[in-house]
Amino acid sequence: MTDSASVSQTGAPAHSDSPEWVLSLSCPDGAGIVHAVSGALVDVEASITESQQFGSPDSRRFFLRLQFRTAAPEEVIREALAPVVRRLGADIELHPAVRRQRVLILVSKAGHCLNTLLFQQRGGQLPIEVVGVVGNHDDLAPMAEFYGVPFHHIPVTPETKADAEATLLDLVRDLHVELVVLARYMQILSPELCEVMRGRVINIHHSFLPSFKGAKPYHQAHDRGVKIIGATAHYVTSDLDEGPIIEQDVERVTHADSARDFVHMGQEIEASVLARAVKWHTQGRVLLDGHRTVVFR
Amino acid sequence: MTDSASVSQTGAPAHSDSPEWVLSLSCPDGAGIVHAVSGALVDVEASITESQQFGSPDSRRFFLRLQFRTAAPEEVIREALAPVVRRLGADIELHPAVRRQRVLILVSKAGHCLNTLLFQQRGGQLPIEVVGVVGNHDDLAPMAEFYGVPFHHIPVTPETKADAEATLLDLVRDLHVELVVLARYMQILSPELCEVMRGRVINIHHSFLPSFKGAKPYHQAHDRGVKIIGATAHYVTSDLDEGPIIEQDVERVTHADSARDFVHMGQEIEASVLARAVKWHTQGRVLLDGHRTVVFR
Amino acid sequence: MTDSASVSQTGAPAHSDSPEWVLSLSCPDGAGIVHAVSGALVDVEASITESQQFGSPDSRRFFLRLQFRTAAPEEVIREALAPVVRRLGADIELHPAVRRQRVLILVSKAGHCLNTLLFQQRGGQLPIEVVGVVGNHDDLAPMAEFYGVPFHHIPVTPETKADAEATLLDLVRDLHVELVVLARYMQILSPELCEVMRGRVINIHHSFLPSFKGAKPYHQAHDRGVKIIGATAHYVTSDLDEGPIIEQDVERVTHADSARDFVHMGQEIEASVLARAVKWHTQGRVLLDGHRTVVFR
Amino acid sequence: MTDSASVSQTGAPAHSDSPEWVLSLSCPDGAGIVHAVSGALVDVEASITESQQFGSPDSRRFFLRLQFRTAAPEEVIREALAPVVRRLGADIELHPAVRRQRVLILVSKAGHCLNTLLFQQRGGQLPIEVVGVVGNHDDLAPMAEFYGVPFHHIPVTPETKADAEATLLDLVRDLHVELVVLARYMQILSPELCEVMRGRVINIHHSFLPSFKGAKPYHQAHDRGVKIIGATAHYVTSDLDEGPIIEQDVERVTHADSARDFVHMGQEIEASVLARAVKWHTQGRVLLDGHRTVVFR
Known part of the structure; x- marks a missing residue:
């Protein structure tokens, strides 16, 4: 899986034991983008190990994900990319490939x-x-503890809502949180937190969006008599249940399944869809294209 | 697959080469329904070959589908069932199993x-x-002809709409049509036809209902950025795209698929979902439970 | 979901708060089976809440699963069924519906x-x-402990194998075990345990059987270049990987997925398939038909 | 979807109305491949519209598919690529993107x-x-005729087999056939035809290979009691049912489905899997990696 964007002057490929990096890039579509970016990587003697691209005909934006190895330190890579990024008007994210968010x-x-x-x-x-x-309830404290993760009980009531939101925001800052995952968190996030973490909050909605927005989607689905139920992982925006969709999956149901059965059957899909969305996001595989996503799987 | 509801007085089972019948029944839920119905079949020395039942906790209605063999003629079977049907307040359909609608x-x-x-x-x-x-267009006349089926070109324009509807209704009556299938027919049926054929018109909608009702659902789906598309076969009611769902199926799409790709990919699901719905309907496997369906597959 | 097999002499249905029972039955196919069994239930004033049947044309055996409510005690139900069971030459299982195996x-x-x-x-x-x-290793002791379940570490080496098998058999007897689940247990059970627990040991095999029997199935699958992987839950018999299949499921893979990716992706299917098989078995929904199963879902 | 590998000397991108080409390439893995190939495309002022790559860790070969637009004629493109291809020891296929095989x-x-x-x-x-x-039978002549395609009836009997094979081979040559599709052709091809058309004969096998090779796979599957059936499209090699797999798909079955039901249900999967395999092959998306395939979807 090693293809070198560069041939060093000695003709030797970059060492396969060099650190691996992930570069995600989006910019207005146009000529010469891959050439320009790979040119910058040539300058740091990088070997490309994985590459995907997509030009969106609707938004006229270009999306690129590159995985590469190089012995060059981060500052040197960023320096090499800087003029290209500036010229293309690109948004980029550069991370070590093995980093855990x-x-x-x-x-x-x-x-x-x-x-x-x-x-x-x-x-x-x-x-x-x-x-x-x-947790706004403390039911899951033992599970967090079993896995050695600190549990914070932040109850939310109409009276304490403002305080709770402030506490949560502090926590996000103090813990240097890079991604917030709503794993069936039944509360709406404050606009402030949404803003601070824009594009870095993932929610799992227990329906096949855009069907059955809002509360009790399985009961809505049951009432409508659908034959397939689903779950949707999406980025959280201020527009509830309308954020960009990252991943969806479905399961068959029959007339004999009650709304309660839907809830049980849905749990497996929800967990599975959310885990995939989190994995792809943290690997830099999910790029925002307006209110849609580009997912390089 | 032969279980006899009856043991004839000689103890001999009904002959396995007797004609096979399908009985679909729905009635208010209560005690003794299966016992009562199977009792009536005992009287005509029927052998049950397939049986399914469902009691809907929501509508409190009971649904039953029986397939059985008997040498008794239709009138005798109906006579035997009549008092039970009356007492239960049941709706029934009785058809030879091999009949083609x-x-x-x-x-x-x-x-x-x-x-x-x-x-x-x-x-x-x-x-x-x-x-x-x-067809409201004549493009598909050759295909009908290839399969030896008469093709009727009934163009629909704002001016001819009333006439076209009348012609269609006449055709339904003259041909003794038992089921109307809208196989991507891009016109709305007249209320009169809907009424006459209530519960006997099946439409294929090219979306995973209730998402994306109305026109151009694949374009809506593409715009929303969904990761899975689908198709829905449903009974036609006066309430557009809201009729009882019979069957649905889905397929994965990616950011790289255009709305036009969705259209192409969707064709296979549409045809497949519609064919299954028509098959199950004509086999008496689909029973109406208010605005939902019971499907005995 | 209440249909009464009986109408008591007063005409009153059996109370819906009576205990619920599950009856699974198989016997040589023939006439009058459902009639005979439901007749026995009439005698104990039972209300049938769920019923499924299947006559296997290959084995010529008939399979029946009934769920019913009755106020009658277990001995009385068994007494009512006894003559019918004897006459039909049937194998039956009768359990309270809410019992946890x-x-x-x-x-x-x-x-x-x-x-x-x-x-x-x-x-x-x-x-x-x-x-x-x-566990033949103790890695999962903490997880068992977290869920409050006793963990028994029974290491298996060539020298200790006989002892280990004896210990395991003792455990099965002492704990009155009704079902043994091999949840990726990498050892072969002793013939004695297989015999004692015949039809009550479920294994999960990490391939889509009958493809890729034996060890390292994901590596075999990767080497063959398949585009879909799967998992299979089956009853354990002395014939390794040949036992009756209860449930299977699959997932798509691509050329870019390594054998190690297959292993990771497969974990979700394995867990899900095994959980369904265990659920259906304990609900009396899985009946043996020779080397195949009848699964009343 | 336009990214230019080149910036022409005037800075203008290649015209988006230039003809589009597909380049598929495989070679021993190593450094500088993408750089070298895109360099050659720079020389013909090509704009890359789609690109995928894969380095196989097992075979240590590198696979690349590029779609690009250029005003340069075919000979000029081939000339530009020639030295690179030679140096890399690469196998390439270059076709106009819109060409119909x-x-x-x-x-x-x-x-x-x-x-x-x-x-x-x-x-x-x-x-x-x-x-x-x-056709070795003439049943499908009318269908071919309906679609305006010449039908050739070449019966195959033990006596005529050699003649039939010769006739078939002549036909392949006379019609300049680029791809042979076995659409449920129940005969084995001659070794000579296999050799001449190596990598250009696609078969649909009516099982989820490698399960149930050989004849009557649905009956084998039914006998084994599987819960899922499938179909497999693969390249034909002299090793029957062992050729590289291009695509597979599956469908759920139950104990109530007979082997004959399997046959019917399987038809839809077979047709769908084969159509996808043919589509991808003709778009240059399927590359051979030993006895496996790389499929750039």
Whole structure:
């Protein structure tokens, strides 16, 4: 999986034991983008190990994800990319490939999503470091504890809502949180937190959006008589249940399944869809294209 | 698959070469329904070959589908059932199992659903007799002709709409049509036809309802950035795109698929979902439970 | 969901708050089976709440699962059924519907299946009581402990194999185990245990059987270049990987996924397939038809 | 979707109305491949519109598919690529993107695959030109005729087998066939034809390979009691049912489905899987990696 964007002057490829990096880039579409970016990587003797691109005909933006190895330190890579980025008017994210993002998980009482995220984290399938679990109830404190993650009980009532939001915001800052995951957290985030963490809050909605927005989606689905239910992981925006969709999945149901059965059957899909969305986000595979996403799987 | 509801006085089972019947029944839920119905079948020495039941906790109605063999003629079977049906306040449908329903297919220009229905009919997979194809355009006349089915070109314009509807209604009556299938027919049926054929008109909607009702659902889906598209077969009611759902299916899409790709990819799901809905309907497997369906697969 | 097989002499239906029972029955196919069985239930004033039947044309056996409510005590039900069962030459299982079977889970080092089973048990989705976890390694002791289940470390080496098998057999007897679940237990059970627990040991095999029997199935699958991987839950017989299949599921893979990716991706399917198989088995929904199963979902 | 590998000397991007080309390339993995190839494209002022790459860790080969626009004629493009190709030791295929490959379809009696291929060809979904249909029976002659494709009846009996094979080979040569599709052709191809058309014969096998090789796979599957059936499209090699897999798909079955039901249900999967395999092959998306395939979807 090693293809070198560069041939060093001696003709030797960059060493395969050099650190690996992930570069995600988006910019207005146009000529010469890949050439320009790979040119910058030539300058730091990088070997490209994975590459994907997409030009959106609707938004006329270009999206690129590159994984590469180089012995050059981060500042040198950024320096090499800087003029290109400036010229293209590009947004970029550059991260070490093996870095585990600092994640805060918000929960209420249902533990299926939390269980999956923590289990997969420990098994090394999910490249994240869960730095804390916040619950507006304390039911899931033992589970967090079992996985060695600090649990913060922040109850939310109409009276304490403002305080709770402030506490949560402090926590995000103090723990240097890079991604907030709403793992069936039954509260709406404050506009301030949404703003601070824009594009870095992922929610799991227990329906196949845009069907059945709002509360009790499984009951809505049951009432409508659908034959397939689903779950949707999306970025949180101020527009409830309208954020950019990252991943969806579905399962068959029949007339014999009650709304309560839908709830049970849905848990597996929810956990699975959310875990994939978190994984892809932290690997730099999800790029925002307006109110849609580009997902380089 | 032979279980006899009856043991004849000689103890001999009903002959396995007797004609097979399908009985679909729904009535208010209560005690003794299966016992009562199977008792009536005992009287005509019927052997049950397949049976399914469902009591809807929401509507408090009971649904039953029985397939059985008996040498008794239809009138005798109906006579035996009559007192039970009356007492239960039941709606029933009784048909020979091998009967092929008389179906009228309505189309516009897209032929993928028509192609699948006609091909499966000829191969014996779809137990229907297509007695005619109606098109508001004549593009699909050759395909109907290839399969030996009369094609009726009934153009619909604002001026001719009333006439077209009357012609269509006449056709339904003259051909003794038992089921109307809208195979991507891009016109709305007249309220009169809807009324006459209530519960016997099946439409394929090219979205995963209730998402993306109305026109251009694939474009809506593309604009929303969903990761899965679908199709829905439902009974037509006066409430557009709100009729009881019979069957749905889905397919994965990515950011790289255009709305036009969605259209192409969706054709296969549409044809497949519609064919299944038509099959199950004509086999008496779909029963109406208010605005939902019970599907005994 | 209440249909009464009986109308009591007063015409009153059996009370809906009576205990619920599950009856699974198989016998040589023939006439009058449902009639005979429902007749016996009439005698104990039972209300049928769910019923499924299947006559296997290959084995010529008939399979029936009935769920019913009655105020009659177990002995009275069994007494009513006895003459019918004798006459039909039937095998039956009769259990209270709400009973949780006593399950022993066997594991090695991988915890994904155990995690799902224990989590779903605690959430009430899986109607089982896990009476113990046995590991030939002790890696999963903390997880068992977290869920309050005793963990038994029974190492297996060539020298200790006979002792280990004896210990395991003792455990099965002492704990009155009704179902043994091999949740990625990497050892072969002793013929004696297989015999004692015949039809009551479920294994999860990490391939889409009958493809890729034996060890390292994901590596075999990767080497063959398949585009879909799967997992299979089956009853354990002396014929390795050949036992009757209960449930299977699959997931798409691509050329870019390594054998190690297959392993990771497969974990979710394995856990999910095994949990469903265990659930259906303990609900009396899985009946043996020779080397195949009838699954009344 | 326009990214230019080149910036012309005037800074203007290559015109978006230039012809589009597809380049598929495989070679021993190493440093500088993408750089070298894109460099050659720079020389012909090409704009890359789509690009995918994969380095196989097992075979240590590198695979690349590029779609690009350029005003340069084919000879000029080939000339620019020649030194790079030579240096890399690469196998390449270069085709106009809109070209429709010349396809010969071989059938017996079952028409479901042929029907799908011809329908999708006519609708423009399948970028092929079916230059002929060959049947060892003549049942499908009318269908070929309906779609305006010449039908060749080449019966195969033990006595005529050698002649039939010679006739078929002549046909492949005379019609300049680029791809042979076995659409449920129940005969084995001659070694000579296999050799001449190596990597250009696609078969649909009606099982989820490697399960159930050989004849009557649905009956084998039914006998084994599987819960999911499938179909596999693969390149034909001299090693029957062992050729590189291009695509697979599956469908759920139950104990109540007979082997005959499997056959019916499987038809839809077979047609769908084969159509996708043919589409991807003709778009240059399928590259051979030993006995496996790389599929750039």
